[in-house]
Amino acid sequence: MRDALLLDAAVGGVLGLLIGSFLNVVIHRLPKMLYRGWLTDAMANLSSSQQVPSLWQLVFGTASAAPPPLVAHADEALQQVDALPPLGLARPASRCGHCGHGIRWYENIPVLSFLVLRARCSACGTPIGWRYPAVELVTGALFALCAWRFGLTLTGAAWAAFCALLVCQFMIDLDTQLLPDSLNYLLLWLGLVASASGLTGVPLASAVWGAVAGYLGLWLIFHLYRLATGKEGMGFGDFKLLAALGAWLGADYLIAIVLVSSLVGAVLGGLLLMAGRLAHKDIPISFGPFLAGAGLVCLAIGPDTVRAWAPFAFPFNALIG
Numbered sequence: 001m002r003d004a005l006l007l008d009a010a011v012g013g014v015l016g017l018l019i020g021s022f023l024n025v026v027i028h029r030l031p032k033m034l035y036r037g038w039l040t041d042a043m044a045n046l047s048s049s050q051q052v053p054s055l056w057q058l059v060f061g062t063a064s065a066a067p068p069p070l071v072a073h074a075d076e077a078l079q080q081v082d083a084l085p086p087l088g089l090a091r092p093a094s095r096c097g098h099c100g101h102g103i104r105w106y107e108n109i110p111v112l113s114f115l116v117l118r119a120r121c122s123a124c125g126t127p128i129g130w131r132y133p134a135v136e137l138v139t140g141a142l143f144a145l146c147a148w149r150f151g152l153t154l155t156g157a158a159w160a161a162f163c164a165l166l167v168c169q170f171m172i173d174l175d176t177q178l179l180p181d182s183l184n185y186l187l188l189w190l191g192l193v194a195s196a197s198g199l200t201g202v203p204l205a206s207a208v209w210g211a212v213a214g215y216l217g218l219w220l221i222f223h224l225y226r227l228a229t230g231k232e233g234m235g236f237g238d239f240k241l242l243a244a245l246g247a248w249l250g251a252d253y254l255i256a257i258v259l260v261s262s263l264v265g266a267v268l269g270g271l272l273l274m275a276g277r278l279a280h281k282d283i284p285i286s287f288g289p290f291l292a293g294a295g296l297v298c299l300a301i302g303p304d305t306v307r308a309w310a311p312f313a314f315p316f317n318a319l320i321g
């Protein structure tokens with residue numbers, strides 16, 4: 001039995017390393033794809049010359065000023081964006097960001113290649129960031145944990161998908177302060193489907209209420225904070241991410257997740273301020289990484305421990321149960 005568990009964990013870990021390598025691509029490219037899409041949309045909206053005058057009239061009224069010169073150049077800008085080579089998750093193949101050296105398959109083996117190449121591009125010697133093997137190792141460890149706890153089953157696969165999506169949101173938010181809708185919604189739908197198919201062990205009602213309360217809870221905090229301080233303390237992506245976590249873990253986890261993430265956020269934020277890393281206190285600290293991290297922590301330490309640590313969750317649980 002124990003040997004079988006170890007074997008499951010080892011298979012899960014290797015799968016996790018491989019998926020982690022793909023997550024590196026997602027983390028690197030998805031924000032670029034989003035930015036390019038937004039630029040294309042903006043220029044396309046401005047360049048549709050028949051529409052702009054009537055839209056301008058609708059927005060500014062009849063006696064409006066003429067559209068700014070930007071509109072006249074939008075066609076040109078759109079052509080420039082359109083002329084770029086296509087960018088997707090599968091294409092183009094990975095290249096060194098410095099010299100353009102195409103990365104061969106044996107240079108792309110999770111963690112191992114990083115060690116063999118001594119953290120440098122084989123062509124130009126530019127250092128490769130430690131974050132790439134770190135993402136692979138963390139994903140590998142999380143997949144091994146899922147396989148250890150749930151076996152090589154559909155349940156294990158569901159929780160592994162949960163981990164993979166949270167790793168992406170953690171890193172993307174850290175890099176860009178974005179939490180892409182495409183990943184948040186995927187996480188949310190999968191959580192509801194996993195609950196409805198009995199994979200997560202969370203009753204469907206608890207998953208639905210977890211999603212609703214996760215979104216509304218942060219939405220409420222956001223507006224109260226803005227009323228009190230005039231500042232925006234978090235982004236709408238945070239609401240969606242907590243909604244998704246609520247769908248996966250159930251409504252009774254929400255308070256624990258928010259507590260864990262706020263605690264980690266406050267401690268890390270304080271440390272960064274003290275270390276002088278945050279020169280401007282008004283720069284919003286991403287909340288997403290702490291939410292994603294708290295979701296992973298809750299999965300890792302298990303439902304019973306969380307319930308024991310967060311007795312406040314019980315009254316809430318009674319309300320919905």
Ligand SMILES: [Zn+2]
Binds near residue numbers: 096097
């Ligand atoms: Zn290079």
